[in-house]
Amino acid sequence: MASVTMTVNGKSVTATIDPRMLLSSFLREHLRLTGTHVGCDTSQCGACVVHVDGRAIKSCTALAISLDGAQVTTIEGLAADGHLHPMQEAFREHHGLQCGFCTPGMIMSAVDIVNRKGAMLDEHTIREELEGNICRCTGYHNIVKAVAAGAQAMAATKVAAE
Amino acid sequence: MYAFNYQRPKTVRQAAGLLAKAGGDGKLLAGGQTLLPTMKQRLASPAMLIDLNQVDGMSGIELKGRNLHIGAMTKHADVANSHVVKTAIPGLAALAEGIGDPAVRNRGTIGGSIANNDPAADYPAACLGLGATIVTNKRKIPADEFFTGMFDTALEEGEIVTKVIFPVPQKAAYEKFPNPASRYAMVGVFVGKKGSDVRVAVTGAGANGVFRLPEFEAALKTRFNAKSLDGLSVPADGLNGDIHASPEYRAHLIGVMAKRAVSKALGK
Known part of the structure; x- marks a missing residue:
């Protein structure tokens, strides 16, 4: 057993864990943040994507112990003051989900795409960038629409905040 | 694990x-x-895991x-x-x-x-x-x-x-034909030109991993152009064959990817 301290959704957490514990298990089983899903557990599907130090990673393919001192944001950390994050709102508005299992990872990846590539995303870019996220229901069409709209909404929210 | x-x-x-x-x-x-992933599948089971993530520099x-x-x-x-x-x-x-x-x-x-x-x-x-x-x-x-x-x-x-x-290098480019599912290279060719030296390296295809193609390199040293590779072929011996592609298919892909890489390196 070993000790790890990280900041998850703005709160500092310290725990003594088995070094084998994956970040996904740490979030779900230790912190009870079950919004982060485990789909394939083989780094293919992207349902487990969270942000670590501002970058999207697959939490099923990172050891929690290795992320000592990291800042982690999960799907639970996106909404603020009782309002959905613009990307979450866009997925709702554009019906970018059916069963919803992949949605937390899709949204975390989508926010990361906007952080890296800006708000003006064409369809090709979105589809390429969503390479590491798999959805078995939607056929992706509405997800792509939601990401494009969410990206613009994120930019508009940023402007409004300034 | x-x-x-x-x-x-x-x-x-x-x-x-x-x-x-x-x-x-x-x-x-x-x-x-x-x-x-390898440890999760129990294909690797090191007794000690030495994490380099906190090593400076x-x-x-x-x-x-x-x-x-x-x-x-x-x-x-x-x-x-x-x-x-x-x-x-x-x-x-x-x-x-x-x-x-x-x-x-x-x-x-x-x-x-x-x-x-x-x-x-x-x-x-x-x-x-x-x-x-x-x-x-x-x-x-x-x-x-x-x-x-x-x-x-x-x-x-x-x-x-x-x-x-x-x-x-003066010119360099990489072209790969990714496996549609895994995105790993079924064949990837990196071409680099520095002065009179030309290197052509192939990944994804060799049964022993990455390797160079001296014949392609010689042809490209004479003239660095995709056309220089016309008529050259790679023997299928020693190439990988699996459910995704036979050795013969990979051999053919190497030529195609090499030409694309040269054209890309030339900005074409």
Whole structure:
């Protein structure tokens, strides 16, 4: 057993864990943040994507112990003051989900795409960038629409905040 | 995943000491994008896992004269997005941008990729195609001597890759035909031209991992143009065959990818 301290959704957490514990298990089983899903557990599907130090990673393919001192944001950390994050709102508005299992990872990846590539995303870019996220229901069409709209909404929210 | 003894050294020297102490039972953890899935499947079960993520000075990108230095712990995403890499060796930045998917690129490292020497990995082709030098805690190893076979390298026990030095070429490009599911290269060809020297390196195809194509190199030295490769072929002997592609298909793809890479290097 070993000790790890990280900041998850703005709160500092310290725990003594088995070094084998994956970040996904740490979030779900230790912190009870079950919004982060485990789909394939083989780094293919992207349902487990969270942000670590501002970058999207697959939490099923990172050891929690290795992320000592990291800042982690999960799907639970996106909404603020009782309002959905613009990307979450866009997925709702554009019906970018059916069963919803992949949605937390899709949204975390989508926010990361906007952080890296800006708000003006064409369809090709979105589809390429969503390479590491798999959805078995939607056929992706509405997800792509939601990401494009969410990206613009994120930019508009940023402007409004300034 | 089987239990292991976890260590988090702060320096390369400490890491090397731990690795030596572990004997053959120690593994270094860099980005973990291959090692952790392998451990989860119980295909690897190191007794000691030595995490390099808190070791200082192992990542970063720097142009020194006509050489590009990339720290072993530098993430694929950082190579892909680096202004320095995009300016000095755009083909290398493009290669990094094509590895795995965005989340994998945010964790995976260049040092981890080459030390693993997966026969379908992208970076080994760049190292061989650019004539890179692999720097370890003990010595400098030319890429030509580093990749010794499938999942095998010249690294000795207790040896840790600390950085990779790429000579800046005049022209270079990488083309790969990715497996549609895994995105690993079914065939990837890296072409580099520096002065009168031309290198052509192939990944994804060889049963013994990455290799060079002397015949293609000779033809391109005469004239660096895709047409120079007309009529040249690669024997299927010694190439991988699996459910995705036969050795013959891969042999054909090598020619196609090589031509595309040359055209891309020429900006066509």
